[in-house]
Amino acid sequence: MRRVKHRSIVEKLTRMSMLVSGIALLVACVSFIGFDMLTFRANKVRSISTQAQIIGSNAVSALLFNDPQSAEDTLSALRAAPSIVSAGICTLDGRAFASYSRDHTLTTPPALPTSQSEAYSINDKQIVLARLIVFKGKPTGIVWIRSDVQELTRRLTRYAGIALIVMVASLFAAFYLSSMYRKEISSPIVRLAEVARIVSRDKNYSLRATSAGSTAETSVLVGAFNEMLAQIQERDKELLEAHEELEQRVRNRTDELAAANKELEAFSYSVSHDLRAPLRSIDGFSLALIEDYGAKLDEGGKDYLRRVRAASQRMSQLIDDMLNLARVTRRSMQRETVNLSGLAKSIANDLSKEEPNRRVEFSIAEGLTADADSGLMKIAMQNLIGNAWKYTSAHDRARIEFGRTDQNGSSAYFVKDDGAGFDPRYVERLFGAFQRLHAATEFPGTGIGLATVQRIIHRHGGQVWAEGNVEHGATFYFTL
Amino acid sequence: MDLRTILLVEDNPDDEALTLRALRKNNIRNEVVVAHDGVEAIDYLFATGTFAGRDADDLPQVVLLDLKLPKLDGLSVLRRLRADPRTKTLPIVILTSSNEEQDRLVGYDLGANSYVRKPVDFNQFIEAIRQLGLYWLILNEPVPARRG
Secondary structure (H helix, E strand, O other), X not given: OHHHHOOOHHHHHHHHHHHHHHHHHHHHHHHHHHHHHHHHHHHHHHHHHHHHHHHHHHOHHHHHOOOHHHHHHHHHHHHHOOOEEEEEEEXXXXXXXXXXXXXOOOOOOOOOOOOOOEEEEXXXXXXXXXXXXXXXXXXXXXXXXXXXXXXXXXXXXXXXXXXXXXXXXXXXXXXXXXXXXXXXXXXXXXXXXXXXXXXXXXXXXXXXXXXXXXXXXXXXXXXXXXXXXXXHHHHHHHHXXXXXXXXXXXXXXXXXXXXXXHHHXXXXXXXXXXXXXHXXXXXXXXXXXXXXXXXXXXXXXXXXXXXXXXXXHHHHHHHHHHHHXXXXXXXXXXXXXXXXXXXXXXXXXXXXXXXXXXXXXXXXXXXXXXEEEHHHHHHHHHHHHHHHHHHOOOOOEEEEEEEEEEEOOXXXXXXXXXXXXXXXXXXXXXXXXXXXXXXXOOOOOOOOHHHHHHXXXXXXXXXXXXXXXXXXXXXXXXXX | OOOOOEEEEOOOHHHHHHHHHHHHHOOXXXXXXXXXXXXXXXXHHHOOHHHOOOOOOOXXXXXXXXXXXOOOOHHHHHHHHHHXXXXXXXXXXXXXXXXXXXXXXXXXXXXXXXXXXXXXXXXXXXXXXXXXXXXXXXXXXXXXXXXX
């Protein structure tokens, strides 16, 4: 099917040149033969007419003297013209006066018009010509000649034969020449097609088509094609380079990140180790002073030392919280089904055990689970419920609730208390590290807890937000 | 009771003084030998270097080993001690301010008997030392030293 539809360019070129030369030859031959036939016929008629005139002139006296023998002698001169079949002379009233027939058969004179001086008719067999014989301006008789057209037919046949031979020879020559030239025209295109096929198959853009022996148009085509290949190759190279550069950059960034991470770890280690050592000295020697030299100090001196100790312990707590915050960001996550209700209950139990005198009612929804990292979720829940516990400590009775609710169309977990709450104007600052909305004397803390919660929730791809009012409690929502 | 020595490996003089005080406060009367870096600790235990001529079989009751030490760090000391058959069962307590999970895991992995984090609150530190004293100096019978 494809073969029929998409003939090769070679085949098309051959067909075209054959067709063109064939049609041109045919038209030329037909016109030539047609023109020749017309000319030949006109000449023939003229020659017959001349003969008729000569015979007419010679036969005038025979007619005048009524001597048919003399007229027949005159007519017999026509024997020299082999194409003339028969001829005759009639009187004006149509009576046959004398006649001539090449093969001595009886011939009938044709019906002749008398109104014209000469008339003829042609069919495919013969030409018949009749002419008035005029003597001194007066018509005296009619001469007629009948000539066959064999000569014309012969000539036509001969011409047709020659034309046929010329046609065949020309077509052969055209075929031969076109096969010579078509190679020159088609081979660059065929080569181009082959190169295009290989390029598209192998995606090898370094190949080039050659334009050797091309015509102007094909060499433009080949040039454009090569130009296109060069551009693709260049772009390919650029793309590859960009890709490699990008990969290199990713590698560099990864290395930098790894180095930064390592540095951070070394820093954390150093912080946890080296920063704590002087604090231990401050605290330890302050205690040693109180214990060993307490007798030499008044209450003021002891109070100062107690403040020194409290400050160093507070700083130690800050260091620990900071390290924990960093650890929350660093540690790898493993998602599993976490029983949040169970987690909340166990945290509530621990808190109640630590401060058994507090009267706090826990309301924990049953069966709440989440797909999350259990270690991280424990830290988050400890911070949220621990906060609720801490910020309700100023109230005699308190209620802490853990559950799930619909917020803005999505399901969110919440920890709600009826404690000190917060000023909603500062809600943005709640989740910042070391940001506190309460004085340390009011509620102790380092301001790391909610920052830690936020990091944990963000690492899970969730959101955390808060609602509250001063002395009307706080509610912390989070999604996972 | 024959009081054997305690080897304290500690480079920080403050921590050294505070640890000695904490031991004293807990009425632990054992002689305390202090090594100030990892190399000194190894030299003492194997009776080499500056401690050449010491009886190498006279091993301490317990080694209190800080992790961050000059020259040779605590974990390397631990590795060396556990690699030698004589000190393989020597009670070693890692005593450090580091709270890094990694240190703890490696420490236990290398065969530390206990891991005590030095708290900033000195009272907690005294309590930790008290627990140590109770456990390693009174309750824990040392493995008989192998000879020959």
